[in-house]
Amino acid sequence: MRSITIVGASLAGLSAARALRALSYDGRIVVVGDEKHEPYDRPPLSKDFLTGKATTADLTLSTEDDEKLDLDWRLGATAVWLDPGRRAVGLDSGEELISDGVVLATGARARTLRGSAVVDVHTLRSLDDALALRADLQAGGPVVVIGAGFIGAEVASSARALGLDVTVVEARPTPLEEPLGQEMGAQVAALHTDHGTRLITGVGVVGLVGGSRVRAVRLADGRELPAATVVVGIGATPNVEWLAGSGLELGPGVRTDAWCTTTIPGVVAVGDCASSYNRFAGEVVRLEHWTNAVQQPEIAAAALLGERSPTRPAAPYFWSDQYGVRLQFAGHRRAGDVVEVVDGDVDARSFTAVYRRGERPVAVLSVNQPKLFGRLRRQLAVPESEVVG
Amino acid sequence: MIPVCAIGDLPVGESVRVEAEGAPIAVFNADGVFYAIDDTCTHQDTSLADGWLEGCLVECPLHASCFDLRTGHPTGPPAKIPVRTHEVVIDNGYVYVCVSVADVA
Numbered sequence: 140m141r142s143i144t145i146v147g148a149s150l151a152g153l154s155a156a157r158a159l160r161a162l163s164y165d166g167r168i169v170v171v172g173d174e175k176h177e178p179y180d181r182p183p184l185s186k187d188f189l190t191g192k193a194t195t196a197d198l199t200l201s202t203e204d205d206e207k208l209d210l211d212w213r214l215g216a217t218a219v220w221l222d223p224g225r226r227a228v229g230l231d232s233g234e235e236l237i238s239d240g241v242v243l244a245t246g247a248r249a250r251t252l253r254g255s256a257v258v259d260v261h262t263l264r265s266l267d268d269a270l271a272l273r274a275d276l277q278a279g280g281p282v283v284v285i286g287a288g289f290i291g292a293e294v295a296s297s298a299r300a301l302g303l304d305v306t307v308v309e310a311r312p313t314p315l316e317e318p319l320g321q322e323m324g325a326q327v328a329a330l331h332t333d334h335g336t337r338l339i340t341g342v343g344v345v346g347l348v349g350g351s352r353v354r355a356v357r358l359a360d361g362r363e364l365p366a367a368t369v370v371v372g373i374g375a376t377p378n379v380e381w382l383a384g385s386g387l388e389l390g391p392g393v394r395t396d397a398w399c400t401t402t403i404p405g406v407v408a409v410g411d412c413a414s415s416y417n418r419f420a421g422e423v424v425r426l427e428h429w430t431n432a433v434q435q436p437e438i439a440a441a442a443l444l445g446e447r448s449p450t451r452p453a454a455p456y457f458w459s460d461q462y463g464v465r466l467q468f469a470g471h472r473r474a475g476d477v478v479e480v481v482d483g484d485v486d487a488r489s490f491t492a493v494y495r496r497g498e499r500p501v502a503v504l505s506v507n508q509p510k511l512f513g514r515l516r517r518q519l520a521v522p523e524s525e526v527v528g
Numbered sequence: 529m530i531p532v533c534a535i536g537d538l539p540v541g542e543s544v545r546v547e548a549e550g551a552p553i554a555v556f557n558a559d560g561v562f563y564a565i566d567d568t569c570t571h572q573d574t575s576l577a578d579g580w581l582e583g584c585l586v587e588c589p590l591h592a593s594c595f596d597l598r599t600g601h602p603t604g605p606p607a608k609i610p611v612r613t614h615e616v617v618i619d620n621g622y623v624y625v626c627v628s629v630a631d632v633a
Binding site for chain 1: 572573574575577578579580587589590591592605606608
């Protein structure tokens with residue numbers, strides 16, 4: 140293998156470059172990124188960056204050691220097609236990059252409200268999104284956040300920290316039910332009301348009121364919530380449309396096995412854009428977690444170079460910071476798993492809960508208990524006999 | 529010197545955070561040897577005393593950057609900047625930390 144193209148210049152793309160070099164690959168690496176920015180860290184965008192505690196410089200992902208990676212950058216360039224036969228990637232500039240290996244790391248983009256004619260509604264995914272939102276938040280509230288998932292909750296928390304009036308609207312009866320289950324979702328969502336954020340659940344948004352500037356959010360029950368700034372946090376869509384016609388199996392992300400390999404030899408997919416068989420979960424999952432965007436590229440780089448990383452299946456992990464409270468979750472929850480608080484006090488917002496499937500612990504959630512979490516996270520393991528892939 | 533705790537109160541594998549002028553300090557018992565480093569991860573605000581200790585490395589509880597307790601240096605991304613190390617003094621069964629005034633190495 141003498142040339143590799145990495146499509147995507149965020150955490151997963153950079154991690155792939157680092158992993159390839161760590162495995163002594165010394166051929167050419169071209170990194171394509173559709174943003175003009177050098178790789179930056181996204182988690183602070185909804186937290187310290189919004190409140191002004193972190194600067195753009197704080198977000199930089201590259202380290203001094205990365206200068207030795209010898210990468211050939213194409214920033215501000217969008218990949219528009221993949222020719223699997225030649226492993227050629229076409230860019231919107233007209234350039235064609237032909238290589239022996241291709242790493243797909245194109246990430247995901249924020250979902251938007253369908254049919255919205257009001258122009259100044261925010262989503263939060265990129266640095267430019269965060270800059271625009273930060274400017275509007277500095278102009279004052281009220282703020283309405285549509286969607287009580289992690290991004291929505293963190294934006295609400297940051298807006299409250301700025302002293303703004305905040306309402307969060309969630310169409311489902313319980314926020315975070317999908318990742319955390321109903322019981323823990325409700326507990327975590329209580330952080331909103333603890334900190335003076337209004338939380339409206341079980342009511343959909345039917346429209347936005349305003350012209351070029353939004354004035355209010357209209358709910359299905361007829362209520363209108365006044366809003367100077369509206370943020371939509373209703374999930375993300377993998378950036379894989381450009382791969383239609385390439386022969387890759389898509390839906391929703393690029394389908395891969397546990398080693399990140401696709402149906403096309405020499406083409407691997409990692410991070411938010413990949414739907415991969417996960418050996419811990421025992422099923423195909425598309426993870427939008429920071430840690431996954433570091434771990435998968437290591438596996439994929441080894442696979443591209445003809446090696447199979449011998450690692451045991453790692454439990455998926457994510458964290459969220461809201462209202463000064465740290466949530467950490469590891470593992471994979473399914474409907475029917477039974478959750479039990481094993482330490483701390485739910486009402487004091489400091490506790491750890493373990494999810495069990497039968498006898499076996501399959502996931503752990505900690506709220507402000509990082510030390511215990513670190514220990515329990517390591518105890519999550521799939522019995523060797525049940526590891527598939 | 530900052531008093532930390534009696535030796536017996538910090539068993540092998542355990543850590544404790546102490547307040548110091550400027551920044552909190554994390555003190556570890558790594559297999560019987562005591563080490564002290566700045567408690568706050570240089571990557572993003574989190575307490576290394578809450579991290580996972582393995583040998584002479586502590587793993588940040590948030591992003592898994594490991595810091596070498598002997599040198600303060602991170603072993604890899606996402607942390608880029610080392611933490612300060614501080615001298616640990618054992619006197620009469622009690623653990624003390626001499627806060628380093630120097631900048632990070």
